[in-house]
Amino acid sequence: MHHSQAAEHATIATSTGIDNRKMLIWVFLGSECMFFGSLIATYLVYYGQSLPGTPTPGEILDIPTTSVSTFVLLMSSLMMVLAYSSVSRGNVRNFRIWILCTALLGATFLGFQVFEFTEFAREGLTPKTNLFGTTFFTLTGFHGAHVTVGVIWLVSLFGYSFKGDLTKDGGLSVDMAALYWHFVDIVWIVIFTVIYLIGVTNAPALIE
């Protein structure tokens, strides 16, 4: 038998010894790279191409605020990995604490995003305003949608921990959610760098 847990879950041991579901999530994340890659490509192709006189990244984006929300999302990844670590050691009590923290930080990040979006709209940038607005809201919006799905997933796992056994298969169900969550986090690392840090740094030069 290749994998001690495989027999419990599937009737057949796998050729590689890897659980089917774990491979599924990794292949899925590979596919997701292409999704976000295309959105980021669109943003970059249109960077600095908005009509003159319309809001620019330099005028709109607020680095301090977004730094805080970035930090929040990074720390949620820490909570997530601690939740997985707990459940894989069979400690469901600690798992519940950490997973709630993760979901809470995720929700906080979403709160920041809602605040950011309304603030930008107040300052005159909506998805219809110019190319910057169109590409910015679409890219960060889809990232936010992924975070939302993640929060729902995490809360569901929290609820399930009272009903079923999450520690079987070495916590695989949690592992899958965790991988998804970290992926959403690293996408944000890219977005924060490309749109915010580099985008604002570079803005004056391009707008001239």
Add this chain to the structure above:
Amino acid sequence: MASIAGVFRRPTHPAGVWGWITTVDHKKIGALYGVTAFFFFMVGGLEALVMRIQLARAGQDVVSPEVFSQLFTMHALTMIFLGVMPLSAAFFNLIVPLMIGARDVAFPRLNAFSYWLFLFGAIVLQSGWLLGGSPNTGWFAYAPLTSNSFSPGNGMEFYIVGLGVLGISSVAAALNFIVTIINMRAPGMTLMRMPVFIWMTLITSFLLITAFPVITVGLIELYFDRTFGMNFFNAAAGGDVVLWQHLFWFFGHPEVYILILPAMGIVSEVLPTFSRKPLFGYEVVVLSGIIIGFMGWAVWSHHMFTVGLGPIANSVFALTTMFIAIPTGVKIFNWIATMWGGSISFKTPLLFSVGFIAMFIIGGLSGVMHSIAPSDAQQQDTYFVVAHIHYVLFGGSLFAIFSGIYYWFPKATGRMLDDRIGQVNFWLTMIGFNLAFFPMHFLGLDGMPRRQYTYSSDMGWDIWNFVSTIGGLILGVAVLVFLFNFFLSLRKGEIAGNDPWDGRTLEWSISSPPPEYNFATIPTVHGRDAFWEEKYGHGGKVPAGVSPEEGHQGGIHMPSPSYLPLIASLGLSIAAYGLIYSFAVSVVGAVIALAAIYGWALEPAAEPAGRES
């Protein structure tokens, strides 16, 4: 075999229609894919015939220009997304687990989900015919023709939402087959012992999961432009309409290989069987497939030679495109060399495969002509291109698919398709196909533009158009002959037995049709062409005994049927329809889908059998 089946107590499954609706059995899902896709293949064929009748003579008025535009758009979408792709998926489903020695795919319920989502996506895409007009912009839907000002009405929404739903279905199926192929192979089936069809399925699946997200983003952007007034393709706000073309063809060119690689896989199975020789240069054929898959990413702008990307971009893409001819040519030589010196039996499957090689060479040659950018500038948007794509997609993909149907029908149903009717079917297809599409080369070089609903008799195009229409009608007859053969053989066909063709791969080692669990004992693979090895390789030792791993598995425990994949896909499709008409409907659909997904996650893949140790 049947006696072995009796030993194992297995969960009883619902019978009749309900059994099909709740099935998670890859063979039944494959059959559903096949029948649904063939239905849409005929719909697409009818759309083509109406166009051919309209074009049979100059200055006709059978359909209006508006309807003609919808016809050529929907013909392409139907044939690509609802015909050839799901017909390939039907083979993936039917054959992949059998060939790798597995009892099912890795995720049986996800598989059912993919099928139902395909069906609903097809309905969304086709519903434009009844709901006020189908998309009419050509299948590639170039901006700004797709903007609200040039495409009012809901036609484009059916395109966006339909392709979006079909994309999710395809990606879900591809994820499933990647995991299945990497993870569910029988002991001993190393990667380089996998049948070529499995390799091509794997490469196609990787193309699917990487190509579809790109078009999904394009569709989202188009939808946002149309629905929320965003600026992605709005030139007035500085948007660049060429971005759509890049996103589309970044998906569109891998898509071409998604259509042809499974066909190449089928041919690579049929030729060795009917030549009674192993595939010539297996490693090279596999490697060529991988190279074609990779190169599929580096040639997309050859669809855009006339856009004006500049001499450097055009030269780069011309070179990469020419390069693709090398692995493709290598494959063709290998197929021919496989037949060389073999003891060939010209049964219908082989006829279609040989037809594939011949037609695909013609299509490939005109493809190389397109790769020369200045030459392509002359051919762009003429019937020459129409001739090319039909030689590779019909002469290529569909010939191979018919070959596959004749080849594996006995395995799927237990009965042979009639070979004499099959021969008639083949020759009608071959003659009709060449009559219909070869003249388009002449028409194209003579300057006849595509997508025009009519032409003037002064142009001198009448005769070849008329010939082409006759060819199209003959093709229609060929499909009817096939249908006749199908239904006749389903009832009265010769009983096939396990191994009617003296096959080489594992699916022929089990009964026809296979039992629900496929393999009573999982075979152990000792070499490439596993079943042939068993039969002739080691002194006639027929199927391997119980492998050590089997010992403690107890009874064969198959996944249980479930209605949740259907509900989940129905919810998603309702949500998708809501995107066209009302977001409130979307919310309802999303709630249904979410509930189904919860149920799905909570129900075990297989109900406990109750007596497993």
Add this chain to the structure above:
Amino acid sequence: MESSSHTRKAAHPTPLTYVKIAANLGAITAFEVGIFYVEAIEDALIPIFIVLSAVKFVLVAMFYMHLKFDERLFSWLFGGGLLLATFVILSLMALFGALL
């Protein structure tokens, strides 16, 4: 990857390692935001940001997503998608003249 012999069953890191990684991630982010306001190095900022974010990316992928400890196949599956996505971004930028 044909048999279980490749299964890399190395022990996952301890919670302490995870916390240290998080501290690094936080520190790098703080550093990024800090140098963002330093006008003297404005020209060098873009490469610095790219390198630093790549470091953060790799830290999360290697440790939190366990790529360093798990099956190498996962790195191939994910890295393949990542490379192709990068190719999409760079080639589109080049075609639109947005690169350099």
